[in-house]
Amino acid sequence: MDKLYIVIPAYNEEANIDKVIKDWYPIIEKIGNGSRLVIIDDGSKDKTYPIMQQYAKELEAFEPITKVNGGHGATVLYGYHYAINAGADYIFQTDSDGQTVPEEFMPFWEQRSSYDMLIGDRRGRQDGLSRIFVTKTLKFVLWLCFHVSIIDANTPFRLMKAATLKEQLKLVPENFNLSNVMISVIYARKKLAVKFIPVTFRPRQGGVNSINMKKIIRIGRQAVTDFRSINKNLR
Numbered sequence: 001m002d003k004l005y006i007v008i009p010a011y012n013e014e015a016n017i018d019k020v021i022k023d024w025y026p027i028i029e030k031i032g033n034g035s036r037l038v039i040i041d042d043g044s045k046d047k048t049y050p051i052m053q054q055y056a057k058e059l060e061a062f063e064p065i066t067k068v069n070g071g072h073g074a075t076v077l078y079g080y081h082y083a084i085n086a087g088a089d090y091i092f093q094t095d096s097d098g099q100t101v102p103e104e105f106m107p108f109w110e111q112r113s114s115y116d117m118l119i120g121d122r123r124g125r126q127d128g129l130s131r132i133f134v135t136k137t138l139k140f141v142l143w144l145c146f147h148v149s150i151i152d153a154n155t156p157f158r159l160m161k162a163a164t165l166k167e168q169l170k171l172v173p174e175n176f177n178l179s180n181v182m183i184s185v186i187y188a189r190k191k192l193a194v195k196f197i198p199v200t201f202r203p204r205q206g207g208v209n210s211i212n213m214k215k216i217i218r219i220g221r222q223a224v225t226d227f228r229s230i231n232k233n234l235r
Contacts, residue, residue, distance in 0.1 A: 001032075001033040002031075002033060002089040002090055002112070003033050003034045003035050003087060003088055003089045003090070004027075004028065004031045004033075004035040004036075004088065004089070004090045004091075004092060004109075005035065005036050005038055005082075005083035005086065005088035005090070005091050005092070005162075006024055006027065006028060006035075006036070006037045006038065006091075006092045006093075006094070007038050007040070007076070007079035007080060007082070007083055007091055007092070007093045008020065008024070008037070008038070008039045008040070008079075008093070008094055008095065008096050009039075009040050009042055009072055009075035009076055009079060009095065009096065010039050010040065010041050010042065010044065010048050010052075010096035011041070011042040011043070011044050011048070011069070011072070011075075011096075012044045012045060012046045012048060013044070013046075013048050013096045013097065014044075014046040014047040014048050014051060016096055016097055016098045017039070017048050017051050017052060017096060018051060018055075019098060020039070020096050020098060021037070021039070021052070021055050021059070021062065023098075023102045024037055024094070024102055025037050025059055025061070025062060026102075027102060027105055027106075028061045028062075029061065031109070034087075035061060036061050036062070036063050036083075036086070036088075037059075037061060037062045037063070038063045038065060038079060038082060038083065039052055039062075039063075039064055039065070039096065040065045040066070040067060040075050040078055040079050040082075041064065041065065041066040041067070042067065042069050042070060042071070042072070042074075042075040043066070043067065043068050043069030043070075044066075049064065049066045052064035065078075065082070070175055071175070071177055072177070073175070073176050073177040073178055073179040073180070074174075074175040074176070074177075074179070076093060076179050076180060077169070077172065077174070077175070077176065077179045079091075079093065080093070080165060080169060081169070083162065084162050084165065084166050084169075088162045089161070089162055089163075090109075090112055090159060090160065090161060090162060091159070091160050091162050091165060092105070092108070092158065092159045092160075093156060093157075093158050093160075093180070094156050094157050095156040098202065099156075099201050099202045099203065100120070100156065100157045100199065100200070100201065100202075101199070101200045101202070104120075104157075104199050104200060105159075107197060108159045108197060109159065111195065112159060112161070114193070114195075115161075115193045115194060115195045116160065116161050116164040116187060116192040116193045116194060117158060117159065117160045117161070117164070117165075117183075117187055117192065117193075117194045117195075118158065118159045118160075118194075118195050118196075118197060119152070119155050119157065119158040119159075119184070119194065119195070119196055119197070120152070120155040120156075120157030120158065120196070120197060120198070120199030120201075121151050121152050121155070121196040121197060121198045121199065122135075122152055122155055122157075122199060122201040123198045123199075124200075124201075125201035135152060135154065138153060138154065138181065139151075139152075139153065142181070142185060146185050146188070146189060148185060148188040148189055149188075150184050150185070150188055151196045152196065153180070153181045153184035153185065154178065154180050154181050154184070155180075155199070156180070157199050158180070160183075164192065165183070168183060168186045168187065168190075168192075169183075171186055172186070
């Protein structure tokens with residue numbers, strides 16, 4: 001039987017974390033087999049981690065983790081390595097802002113054995129035109145840098161075979177900002193079995209997004225430099 005680890009990074013999400021736990025924990029209960037919900041607090045300055053600790057007292061399969069702030073990409077990588085080391089068979093990653101819908105998970109799970117990665121395609125996303133523009137720009141940049149066309153490289157709704165992911169993580173630099181983007185690129189370049197499934201993407205359900213356009217531009221500039229370096233390794 002397959003063991004699932006749901007990995008969720010969190011930073012200053014005290015307004016959302018309660019609902020996120022309540023939304024995703026039932027899936028872990030349904031899958032069973034030693035599955036775990038793992039939420040990694042990325043050095044939050046609010047009550048995110050204390051709230052998580054309270055829930056962990058009652059929820060046996062919930063594992064709250066806290067670490068020094070390193071950014072979203074680094075926290076996602078931390079979660080992937082944690083799940084792999086814990087013996088996960090499959091790893092599912094989403095975010096802690098409530099934009100994804102847990103009810104859409106099971107169609108992914110039902111197809112897990114046929115693909116190395118199943119990833120959401122955020123059609124009709126509801127989080128603003130600026131975010132849609134960033135996604136389209138990223139798609140163009142990835143085509144220029146890596147000559148791959150990826151529908152939505154950065155979707156925080158992805159189910160991956162842990163054994164396959166373990167090998168690909170060797171190519172992702174430690175603490176890389178756009179780790180999910182790079183994972184999508186590696187899977188595309190290696191022609192691994194990937195399927196995109198349409199998913200709902202709601203507005204942030206509470207709190208304030210820590211990523212603004214200024215940060216996006218800064219990350220983007222650094223990413224182009226990093227992409228060139230990583231591309232040499234992929235060749």
